[in-house]
Amino acid sequence: MVSPSSQSPEPQNRLRVPKRPSQPVAIQIYRPASEMRRPMQLFRRMGADLLASRELAWQLMKRDISAQYRESFLGVAWAVIPPIVASAGFAFAASAKVINVGTTDIPYPAYVLMSTALWQTFSEAVMLPMQKVGAARMMLAKIQFPREALILAAAGQVLFNFAIKLLLVAGMFLWFRLAVPPSIVLAPVALLHLVLLGTVLGMFLAPLSALYQDFQKGMQLLLGTWLFLTPVVYPPPSGEGLFGLLVRFNPVTPLLVTTRELITTGTISDPQGFWLVSAIVFTGLPVAWVVYRLAMPYAIERFSS
Amino acid sequence: MTLVAENTQAMTAPKDSDVVLSVQGASKKFCRDFKSALFYGMQDISSEVLGLRGDKNDKLRKKEFWALQSVSFELRRGEALGLVGKNGSGKSTLLRVIAGLIKPDVGSVMVKGRVAPLIALGAGFNPVLTGRENIYANMSILGLTKEEIDDRFDDVVAFAEIPDAIDSPVRSYSSGMQARLGFACAIHTDPDVLLIDEVLAVGDSRFRGKCFQKLHQLRESKTAFILVSHSSHTILTVCDSSVYLLKGISKGYGRTPEIINQYEKDLFTEDTNISNGFIELDPNRKSTSNGLDIESIFFRDHQGKIVNTPKTGKEITLCIKCKSERTFPKLGVTVVVKKLADGGETILSMNCMQDGKLLSINSGRYEFQTRIEKLGLLVGTYLMDIYIKDDGLYYLDSFETFRFTVESDIFSNESLYFQPRDWAVEPIE
Numbered sequence A: 001m002v003s004p005s006s007q008s009p010e011p012q013n014r015l016r017v018p019k020r021p022s023q024p025v026a027i028q029i030y031r032p033a034s035e036m037r038r039p040m041q042l043f044r045r046m047g048a049d050l051l052a053s054r055e056l057a058w059q060l061m062k063r064d065i066s067a068q069y070r071e072s073f074l075g076v077a078w079a080v081i082p083p084i085v086a087s088a089g090f091a092f093a094a095s096a097k098v099i100n101v102g103t104t105d106i107p108y109p110a111y112v113l114m115s116t117a118l119w120q121t122f123s124e125a126v127m128l129p130m131q132k133v134g135a136a137r138m139m140l141a142k143i144q145f146p147r148e149a150l151i152l153a154a155a156g157q158v159l160f161n162f163a164i165k166l167l168l169v170a171g172m173f174l175w176f177r178l179a180v181p182p183s184i185v186l187a188p189v190a191l192l193h194l195v196l197l198g199t200v201l202g203m204f205l206a207p208l209s210a211l212y213q214d215f216q217k218g219m220q221l222l223l224g225t226w227l228f229l230t231p232v233v234y235p236p237p238s239g240e241g242l243f244g245l246l247v248r249f250n251p252v253t254p255l256l257v258t259t260r261e262l263i264t265t266g267t268i269s270d271p272q273g274f275w276l277v278s279a280i281v282f283t284g285l286p287v288a289w290v291v292y293r294l295a296m297p298y299a300i301e302r303f304s305s
Numbered sequence B: 001m002t003l004v005a006e007n008t009q010a011m012t013a014p015k016d017s018d019v020v021l022s023v024q025g026a027s028k029k030f031c032r033d034f035k036s037a038l039f040y041g042m043q044d045i046s047s048e049v050l051g052l053r054g055d056k057n058d059k060l061r062k063k064e065f066w067a068l069q070s071v072s073f074e075l076r077r078g079e080a081l082g083l084v085g086k087n088g089s090g091k092s093t094l095l096r097v098i099a100g101l102i103k104p105d106v107g108s109v110m111v112k113g114r115v116a117p118l119i120a121l122g123a124g125f126n127p128v129l130t131g132r133e134n135i136y137a138n139m140s141i142l143g144l145t146k147e148e149i150d151d152r153f154d155d156v157v158a159f160a161e162i163p164d165a166i167d168s169p170v171r172s173y174s175s176g177m178q179a180r181l182g183f184a185c186a187i188h189t190d191p192d193v194l195l196i197d198e199v200l201a202v203g204d205s206r207f208r209g210k211c212f213q214k215l216h217q218l219r220e221s222k223t224a225f226i227l228v229s230h231s232s233h234t235i236l237t238v239c240d241s242s243v244y245l246l247k248g249i250s251k252g253y254g255r256t257p258e259i260i261n262q263y264e265k266d267l268f269t270e271d272t273n274i275s276n277g278f279i280e281l282d283p284n285r286k287s288t289s290n291g292l293d294i295e296s297i298f299f300r301d302h303q304g305k306i307v308n309t310p311k312t313g314k315e316i317t318l319c320i321k322c323k324s325e326r327t328f329p330k331l332g333v334t335v336v337v338k339k340l341a342d343g344g345e346t347i348l349s350m351n352c353m354q355d356g357k358l359l360s361i362n363s364g365r366y367e368f369q370t371r372i373e374k375l376g377l378l379v380g381t382y383l384m385d386i387y388i389k390d391d392g393l394y395y396l397d398s399f400e401t402f403r404f405t406v407e408s409d410i411f412s413n414e415s416l417y418f419q420p421r422d423w424a425v426e427p428i429e
Helices: A039-070 A075-079 A081-095 A108-135 A137-142 A148-175 A182-211 A214-229 A242-249 A252-263 A271-304 B002-012 B034-049 B091-098 B131-141 B146-160 B175-187 B205-220 B232-238 B256-269
Strands: A027-030 B019-031 B064-076 B080-084 B106-112 B115-117 B193-197 B224-228 B241-246 B249-255 B272-275 B278-281 B292-300 B316-324 B328-339 B346-351 B359-361 B364-372 B380-390 B394-406
Touching: A039 A075, A039 A148, A039 A271, A039 B131, A075 A081, A075 A148, A081 A108, A081 A148, A108 A137, A108 A148, A108 A182, A108 A214, A108 A252, A137 A271, A148 A182, A148 A271, A182 A214, A182 A252, A182 A271, A182 B034, A214 A242, A252 A271, A271 B034, B019 B034, B019 B091, B019 B224, B064 B091, B064 B106, B064 B224, B064 B241, B080 B091, B080 B232, B080 B256, B091 B106, B091 B193, B091 B224, B131 B146, B131 B175, B146 B175, B175 B205, B193 B205, B205 B224, B205 B232, B224 B232, B232 B256, B241 B256, B249 B256, B278 B394, B292 B380, B292 B394, B316 B328, B316 B380, B328 B364, B359 B364
Parallel strands: B064 B249, B080 B224, B080 B241, B115 B193, B193 B224
Antiparallel strands: A027 B106, B019 B064, B019 B106, B241 B249, B272 B278, B278 B292, B292 B316, B316 B364, B328 B346, B328 B359, B328 B380, B380 B394
């Protein structure tokens, strides 16, 4: 006979006493006054939150990317199907002389394919922050986490989707036997500026669109028109008319065109435009970040009550 | 002016190093009108970004009201604070301000360490992803690093009791499993202050018991709690001190039993005559009647005399006086009894339909009687919920938390209930 007490097994669901790390505890004070009145504290917190949100952003990005492609038969192919369809459509229309585009540096189908991929990356960069904030409403209303993580995750997802489209672009280069200029190594920099421009816009609009749906719907509509004011399916116009002017003052034009040129020809047609818009992007970025951060509690207050 | 500002700031800093949370005169205004709320939202965002917003925003705009007004309290390490109040009294708003999700309009909140909400059961779960992927995503939202999650992963899975389902999509989980997983994630984040909002109502009673056990452990390791509930049971069992909110105003802050008493008095006395073991309800307490209204609830002893305290092992009759406005041929009465300060588990449930007895009445006044030959409840204070339905489904009237005390002359140590019995000895031939 074995006495039952001598071999009492470890209980299956043993409750673990938490280990409490002896790190210094952070003290937070929430006050009504605008955080703009203590700018140094605000900037310190922004920096700290940006650092703290890296890992969360990575987890969120992984979650969203795998969820994005899991429930579909074609999966990752959805990243490349839209540019293929768009370029096939335009190439067909151009060859049938339905639309009349000027001459492009590289074969027209390749030109459209490449530009559409870039344009879609930009438009994703605009829309994703708004969509992420919209989808995270429940979470935002209940858990305090660095809000920067949503934006980082959105930007990461945009770059991931572009990386897949890049395979398509590479395939196209092989198909048309196009030479790759050495300037291609600079293309990621230009691409980053393009993505940042979209992110600045998206980040600025995200808290507002959490209040008013109109912002997201309006932006979607605007992007549809904006596409045709950007040299995506046609080469940059040289004309001075109203259309030419609109295209020239469109901030996406220099960034998108420069990225494309760095990948295809290696000669940049509008370096001043590129640097001007980049300067605007890098001044706009901290402004949009501050607005996003400060506006978030007010947006949460309205959609959680 | 500067001096004054500095002084108030010194006030907000606690002298006591054990204080983990200090709420000083926090107020928050809200607006129920949707269009104005959005407009005010835009206005607030602009003044925040332009730095126009000061520390005192105490003017109500049109259609606004105070959802929270001058609430102050402190919470020390290892303490549990109860927040009671009816729906819409500002409990959740207060939690949101404490969690730093929304900003106070007046006053301030000081928090030391990590605040984790247990309000977020499964917020952020993606139904397409597996339990494993969701644990990582959810716990990093709650502020843990990958290593910390790796470290706790097995505990979370064991606590949630889903080891076989961990690699299936969360969509395929039952609602109970999802709730358990959400609770397990939140409770394993080792926060300094845990905010618990009515979540202990999920899961079966066994899992609830486990949660209470875990909360008890956390408390021993010096985690502070704020527990929100509109039921007094849970608050009484867990919290030392409580805050009672009524329409956003803190009506009381002190030891739990006194605060609960005050809360219940307000809850009932406006419209009822309450004393332990007897209750008379105001006929106009409800805005709409479904044709049958409970007038009073009380007990009668074996002689038919009204008594306030039933006795263990003795005959007792539960009486429910009602006024009916029409004929009900198939009435069902349900009586549910819970013990006070015991985690809110049902210990007795009686239903006349299950007993094969349908009660039939015409219009007029009636007294429903449940005769219990020998009462099985032991000494203690109990809460009774009574529901009256027509044909088993159609809700007519109910009364919850009727409080009564059972007395006893019987020695019943080590028993959970009283078993009526007789002893005898007979010679065998």
